[in-house]
Amino acid sequence: MSPQTISNDYTLIKAARIFDGTGSASTSGNAILLNNRKIVAIAPAGELTAPNHSNLTVKDYGDSTILPGLVDGHTHMMAPGDGTHGDITGNEQDDVLLMRALQNARTFLHAGVTTARENGAKNKVGFSLKEGIQMGLSEGPEMVISGRPITITGGHFWYCGSEADGVDGVRTEVRKLVKEGADFIKIMATGGSTWSSDPLKPSYTLEEMTVIADEAHRFGRLTAAHCASMQGIKNALDAGVDMIIHCVFEDETGMYEFNEPLAEQLAAAKAWVNPTLHVVQAGIDHTERIGYNRGWLTKEEQASIDSSKASLETRNESVSKLIKMGVRMIAGSDSPWGAYPPGEFVKEMVALTKAGLSNTEALVTGMSHAAESIAVGDQAGTLAVGRPGDVLVVGGDPTADLNALWDVKDVYKSSLRIERPV
Ligand SMILES: [Zn+2]
Incomplete structure (x- = not known):
């Protein structure tokens, strides 16, 4: 019709x-x-x-x-969500990634997600996914897309195809993404799980981040920054980024410290925070399952479980402090990234209740607030x-x-x- x-x-x-x-x-x-x-x-x-x-x-x-219908503020439809590393997924062919994205999009819709904000896929996959769903070629949520995340050379998600450096380089890349149909601009403000990147170090300089945010805003596009450590959060806020993703309060040595002035800056800026708590738990569960099936864990697996558990504990602590300071949270699953399967968005809302939200508040993080945070508040949620x-x-x-x-x-x-x- x-x-x-x-x-x-x-x-x-x-x-x-x-x-x-x-x-x-x-x-x-x-x-x-x-x-x-x-x-x-x-x-x-x-x-x-x-x-x-x-x-x-x-x-x-x-x-x-x-x-x-639920609004998942953070998806990666091209990924399988079965524990496959991002660098392996990023090495797959676009047509295979698109087929998987369509399959995942259907799973999301059947689980009640009618709007999803896609935080980054390879090459044209995110754009084609949105177009195919809009044309009725496949079932899926209404897609709000970044297309590809902007990242430094060799940075987190470099394999998606939008590496850009220097103020001229990043300005051009924002314009390119807008031309291709990006609804918002996703910025990798620090490294992440990508092998050639370092999650504890900021990627862009403040000058580059500011150009990205300004250029996106000039085109009426919101910005969201992946921040796996503290300097990335600081740079993103100073640059005027609209949403802080992960929001990990760790310094360049990996030491957790709840930085009160930074938290106050976050609250004053009215930036949205998408803490992505369950994806960490999903990783722990996945590795524990491997150990259970095999009968034992390697030293590396045990170390990864221990560090993820410690990190989840401190993330919960910082999120609950941020909530008390009035910072606005949204639920975005980050699935099917890592070992977080599609169709389980509810787990992120449950995780937010463990950090202090009531059930009603957690529902709102996946409904009206999620919609407002991604600029579709008059349509969804x-x-x-x-x-x-x-x-x-x-x-x-x-x-x-x-x-x-x-x-x-x-x-x-x-x-x-x-x-x-x-
Ligand atoms: Zn993500």
Whole structure:
């Protein structure tokens, strides 16, 4: 159905509760009417009807909750999420990566994610993924894409194809990405897991970072910076970057220190933080599983488990301090990166509750706040009349237990019910 077609098909959905995604308490007794890709009414179930002569489908989900479709603020659809190292994935052919990305995008959608912000894929894969989904060639969430992350020569994700150095180089690269269709600019402010990069060291100079942020903003694009250590956070904030990803408070020797002035700068800048907690736990679980199946762990595996556990502990501590200081968190899974499989976004929201958010606050980090942080707050993350009919129905009450999000009853995208394998 093209957006211009006026459809005569109406769907009325009702359930015990509606949680609108803003953080307001759930309401009971209401229902939602969908038509023509949009939410056309939210009102007491008894008062809602479709016009005469329309085709009305009524779905009563009983003891379930109607929610806005989830907004995952951080995905890497080209990756398998099975523990394969990024450098191995980055060495694969584009057409294979695109096929995997399409498969993953479907898995995300079936798990209730109707909007995803893609934080970087190789060459044209991210752009093609978005285009293919928009053309209806494959099912997936609404994609907000960076295309490729900007990185220094040999920096984190260099294999994606956007290495750029010096103020002229990075300015050109931002313009190139905008020309190709990037919705936002992802910056690798420090190294990461990429073998030729160092997560503890900043990559760009402040001067380069400032040019990237300014140039992106001049084109009306938001910026998000991967910051695996402290100087990267500092550079990103000084440059005016809009979102800090990972936000690891470690210095160049790997020593954890909660830097109070930096945290205050973060709060004052109103920068969003996407702490990506579960991807660390997923890595620990994966290595432990290898050890369990083999019967023993190598020294390196044990060391990696120990350091990841220590790092997760300090990350939890810093995130809970940041929350208390009023820093705004969003849930972005970073999946299927590392060993974090697709379709498990709920685990990141659960991880945020361990760092101090209530269930309702954690839901908001994956709904209205996530949408606002990626500049689609008027389209996604909240149930309201006139918005796209992106709706998730789950059994039970996720404000009482986030694990209710696993019990997906139905997903609607643009008011159409998605057929899922059972
Ligand atoms: Zn990432």
